[in-house]
Amino acid sequence: MSIKNDIAMVREELNSEEKFFEKAVITEKFIKKYKNLMIGAVVVLVVAIAANVAYSINKQSQITAANNALSTLSEDATNSEALLTLKSISTELYDAWRYSNAVAKKDMVTIKELTNSSAVMIGDLAKYEIAQDAKDAASLDSYASTQDAVYKDLALVQSAIILMNNSQIQKAHEKLAKVSTQSSMSKIANALLHYGVK
Known part of the structure; x- marks a missing residue:
């Protein structure tokens, strides 16, 4: 029996x-x-991991260079080297810098150039500044009618005030009625509707 078991174990x-x-x-x-x-x-x-690491390092380097250029410009707005560096690294940040300086100096020529900015927000704000500077209800209405206008409700209120000053009360009330109820301008619009010139 043991030989059979041994043979079975060997076989296994x-x-x-x-x-x-x-x-x-x-x-x-x-x-x-x-x-x-x-x-x-x-x-x-x-290679993919190395490329990703190199891209991250390059991106961080660009961010640091853009921040340094912006810091230099905040100390010395006439530094042309920092301005060129900022323009070459980040056109959106460059446009934001130009916009802030143009608004501070009331430089409407530069603001008009920025209406076509690649930075959507800067382009929108520049369009609002142009419409506001015109002090014309039609310009403000044109701005307010654009989709996703940042200052849409403010433009409507300003347009209504211009219309009220020109004794076009009915048109002014129509503009004020377009102001969104969720907007911070809704209280002003309501006040103008109820307490403004009737």
Whole structure:
């Protein structure tokens, strides 16, 4: 009986070793077949990680350079080198700098140039400044009718005030009725509707 058990154990060991070698041969064939593909995938992964790290470092470097240029300009607005650096690194930040200076100096020529800014917010604010400077209800209405205008409700209130000053009360009330109820200008619009010239 013990010999039978020994033979069965030896047979099981041989079967398990045979299966192990069979799997090893299959794995070896698989590795040989796809070796270049696996090496390529590892190389692509390493290159992608390196490119991502290099991009992040470059982006951070640009942000630091733009901040330094802006800091220099805040101390000395006439520094042309810092202005050129800012323009080459970030056109949106450059336009924001130009806009803030133009508003402070009431430079309508520069503000008019900025209406086509690549920075959407700067372009919108420049359009509002142009409409407000015209002191004309039609210009303010034109601005307020643009989609996503930042100062839409303010432009409507200013337009209504101009119309009230020109004794066009009905048109002024129509403008005030367009002011959004969620707007901070709604209280002013309501006050003008109820207590303004009737």
